[in-house]
Amino acid sequence: MTSFLHPPLSAWPHCSAKPVKLQVTNSAMATLHRGHPWLYAERIKSESHQGQPGDLAVVFDGKRRFVAVGLYDPLSAIRMRALRTSKPGPIDRAFFAERIALALARRLPLLTTGTDGYRMIHGESDGIPGMAVDRYGETAVVKLYTHAWLPHLRDFLEILLEQQPLTRIVLRLSRGMKQYPEELRGLADGHLLYGEPITAPLTFRENGLHFEVDPVHGQKTGFFLDQRDNRARVEQLAAGKRVLNAFSYNGGFSVAAARGGALEVTSLDQSGPALASSRRNFALNAEVPAIAAAHHLTIEDDAFNAMAELLKQGRKYDLVIIDPPAFAVRRTQVKEALASYGRLAHLGVSLLTAGGDIVLASCSSPVSPGAFRQTMCDAAIRAGRPLSRIVETGHALDHPLDFAESRYLKCLFAKA
């Protein structure tokens, strides 16, 4: 079959026909039996030979019974990501077609909500470990977390294109993958894999709102799709309010608050380009009377400094949203991260009018929901503004949580 994907992907060599056979520790076997797809290198007792990224690896138990088959990656501490556990079966186009169809079926409820920007495939939780695929209208953005997908990506994307009417596919690479550029054979972060280059700003819809997105240079794949439901909740809270949106990025929460009837929305971010994008996102939705009527202000500054400054000036808000970047990616960073979340919560509640609403989010996966909630509550008490009517929310429907490590987003709604 001739591929319609762009080189070098269309010319990528196939993986070796010979799978790597692995013997692993009992605890690793138990983990795989439970359906957890990660096999760490240090849990491997013996390998039949040193494979290449993307070779299939098969794990057998001491009695030579099948445990798992997955994608092998000698460049990653996660040496194998399992695709099938407990029951053997081929890893081929039919397998990819089945997994893709299941993932897309889970997202069907979104299609009646005026939403064409969502996560189509959420890695491990959709049985497609090491890969996320977001769509923005007819553009898909494939984010890879392992070189092991590269020999299979042509087949995978051809099947995705059979199931979805996409006109463009953009590749994004994880930080770990960018450390081995020589293994990428000319592929790079932001590379166009299919379709025409992006020449005009790309837009998509979320709950009927229009947003621009830059999938080539933007953070993550360009937009924080995981916060969709929380943005909708903010919209419901915003009528008649003055709103502060700290770490606003391209203004997702700000535009939602404006449609909800906020009188004034302040987007605060240290990035000038992110704030410029938030202003364009207001303009894109100007046909919504509430959005045209809302007064949108931007502050370009460090959020900790700016909130302290606003406090000094005696400014008050009825609704404060604080959704910072991840402060912890490793367990050793949790303590420091919690201290930063606590400082932000303290500043946030202090800026609230009596009985105002606060929204606090954390996307640091090593920070547990319990520790986050406790830290937020303690900080609010220290500020003399204890939280009440706390509601804990998390990911939207397109970010299913079938896999513990994918539970990164925590969000608290409360009054103070």
Ligand code: SAH
């Ligand atoms: N709340 C956003 C996502 C936040 S992403 C949404 O719903 O889409 C994190 C944002 O925080 C980025 O835009 C980044 O520019 C900004 N940022 C990071 N550190 C910051 C700091 N110390 N002060 C202000 N903004 C910061």
